[in-house]
Amino acid sequence: DDAWSGVSSDHIKYWTIDVDWTNGTGVISAANQINVTPFISVFDGGSFSNLSQPNGGADIDALQATIMNQAQFRKFATYNSAVFNFVVDADGGPGELAAIRWFEFRQPGDNQPWSLYQEGTYTAPNGKHAWNASLIMDGQGNIGMGYSSMSGPTTSSTVYVGSYYTGRFANDPLGVMSVMEGVIATGNGNIPGTRYGxxxxxxxxxxxxxxFWFITEYINNSRKGVVGAFTLDPPLPNDLGIIAINSPNSGLLTTNESIVVDIRNFGSNDITNPTVQYNINAGAPVIETYPGTIAAGTTVQYTFTTQADLSAQGTYTICAKTNLSGDSNTGNDQFCKDVTSGPLYCQPTSDCSYGDGITKMVLESIVNNPISCNSGYDDFTTMSTSLNRGVQYNMTVQTGYNTTTEMASMWIDLNDNGTFDSNEQIFANQVINPDGIDITIPFTIPATANLGSHRMRLRCGDTQFSGDLNNPCDPMDYGTTHDYTVIVTDSTSAINEEILKNSTMLIKTLGDKQYDISLKTAYSGPLSIAIYNAEGKILAFNNLRKSGKSYNYHLDMSYAASGVYIIKMSTGSTNVFKTEKIIIK
Incomplete structure (x- = not known):
């Protein structure tokens, strides 16, 4: 995976072994590299706590960075074949959706070079996770694949970890598991703890x-192995579904985002001019007609004519589905995807197991001590402090590794574009030595820094090894990368903020979960609005400009469930804000 240190492109490596069985010797070849379609295989920085189980269960292991049991070899009359798989993240954003990247390698004969014959990414229907797979070929070249599955982020019902299967026929289009998902056994509870399978x-x-015989693990009152046997059934006559939402992806999104989907004809009949739709946050559907014929067993891409406004920061659930009359299998019609609009930051990993990097950090009201070693990257943005622009501050840090080449650099994303630009670097190459001793680093917030909340990135590592300390996204062999939140303030704005404290927020209910929000005030500085649910999760965020004598915002909550929601208007300081609540019935 190119997310790993020292890897420039996603690829598969294989070795060949020539064994002299008579003399007990052998020769292993040099590595052969085959580049493949890019994938994301890192979950939570490489930790073992990854996939959220339903109803608040523990996050369990996605079994990442491993070719799953096992690579299966089979000889055919005119070629040899090997099939294998590993787990990937198909979400495309900050969320996680486990899917299965599978491969078939072939060689034209014994002792000939291997090459990639086909590859595909299998996502389970209804937005479920799919992982912990195993696949094999039968004598006809058909592939059967068993796997574990459970509720994913957008699955509407509760699905505990269970055993499932799919497959493909030898003459199917390459890279597609065409057989409808089958159930071997469903679990009746969550896996205790993080370890699974x-x-x-x-x-x-x-x-x-x-x-095909398949065994995996599930909960049937307690941990048990479950064995199932299955055969591959031919496709149903009329079976159409959405298998992917290719665009948009998480990042800084706009008012005109194209919705691009893959439509799969799973059936044996060609389908002409089918209707498809999408909705956002369970809102009103946008229904359009795909112009043309989708041949049996093929996949086509479609871009909806109607674009979506995703400019307001927050997380959107996009669901696309087919509306085929007489569909033989409606279970695979819909595909959902969570997309976050806002800055999307890189998360470089590094080895900190020897004590490299930052093990203690104190800055004003942030006290992070001790800092344990995880993947080398940690998101501490829930920790924040206010820093006044034009003022010098002292940061106190420690490292756990004693070398004069252990150095630290820091950035603040002052324009909030998801990138730490070179002109946003606050300090560089500060020596952190010796280990276990407080080191003080003075720095000054730029006098022209944008007010408000920003992400601060602190990196530290042993600079005699690979990895560029001053590239904020580069994995380092040894070190850490930590993110925090700083709120840049200006003491000269205190009078304006006092005015804001004495202002009144007005909320006008328009019906159909629509609201007009206004704040009439003499304050004229930067202001933002955020919407929270009762659990404190942010649903939407926007920066506001003053219009006349007030700040105004139209709030659409048509997607929201019944409950209490908090509206918060705030300046660049966490101490100055106005809040009100609305109740949706």
Whole structure:
């Protein structure tokens, strides 16, 4: 994975072994590299706590960075084949959706070079996670694949970890698991703790060379292994569904975002001019007609004519589905995806197990001590402090590794564009030595810094090894990258902020969960509005400009469930804000 240190492109490596069985010797070749379609295989920086179970269950292991049990080899008359898989993140944003990247490698004969014949990414229907897979070929070249699945971020019902299967026929289009998902066994509870599975296993029945046997782990009152046998059924006559939302992806989104989807004809009949739709946050659907024929067993891409306004910062759930009359299988019609509008920051990992990087950091009201080693990247943005522009501050840090090449650099994303630009670097190459001793780093907030809340990035590492300390996104061999929140303030704005404290927020209810919000005030500085649910999760965020004598905002809550929601208007200081609540019935 190119997210790993020292890796420039996503690829597969293989080695060949030539064994002299008579003399007990052998030769292993140099690595052969085959580049593949880009993938994201890192979950939570490489930790073992990854996939959220339903109803508040523990986050369990996605079994990442591992080719799953096992790479299966089979000889055919004119070629040899090997199939294998590993887990990837198909979400495309800050969320997580486990999916299965699978491959078939082929060689034209014994002792010939291997090459990539086909690859695909399998996502389970209804937005479920799919991982911990095992696949094998039968004598006809068909592939059967068993896997674990459970509720994903957008799954509407509760699905505990269970055992499922899919597959493909030898003559299907390359890269697609065409067989409708089948259920071997559903679990009745959550896996306790983070550890799950380690591996699963699939075999082909030698009696008929067409029945697949699969074993994996689930909860049936307690942890148990579950064994199932299945065969591959031919496709249904009329079966159409959305298998991916390719665009938009999380980042700084606009008022005119194109919704681009992949439509899969799973059935045996060609489908002409089908209707498709999408909605955002369960709002009113946008319904359009795909112009043309989708041949049986093929996938096409469609871009909706009607674009979406995703400019307001927050998380949007986009669901796209097909509306085929007489669909033989409606279970695979819909695909949902969470997209976050706002800055999207890189998360470089590094090895901190030897004590490299920052193990203590104190800055004004932020006290982070001790800092444990995880993946080398940690998001501490829930920790914040206010810093006045034009003023010098002292940061106190410690490292856990004793070398004069251990250095630290820091940035503040003052324009909030998701990138730490070179002109946003606050200090660079500060020596952090010796270990276990407080080191003081003085720095000054630029006098022209934008007011408000910004992300601060602090990096520290051993600069004699690989990884550019002063590239805020570069993985380092040894070190840490930590993010915090700073609120840049200006003491000269105190009078204006006092005016804001004495202002009144007015909320006008328009009906159909629509609201007009205004704040009439003499204050004229920067102001933002945020909407929170009762659990404190931010649903929407916008920066506001004053219009005449007031700040105004139209709030659309048509997607929101019944409950209490908090509206917060604030300046660049966490101490100055106005809040009101609305109740949606």
């Amino acid at each position: 380690d591996y699963s296993k699939i075999c082909i029945d030698p009696a008929d060379d067409s029945t």
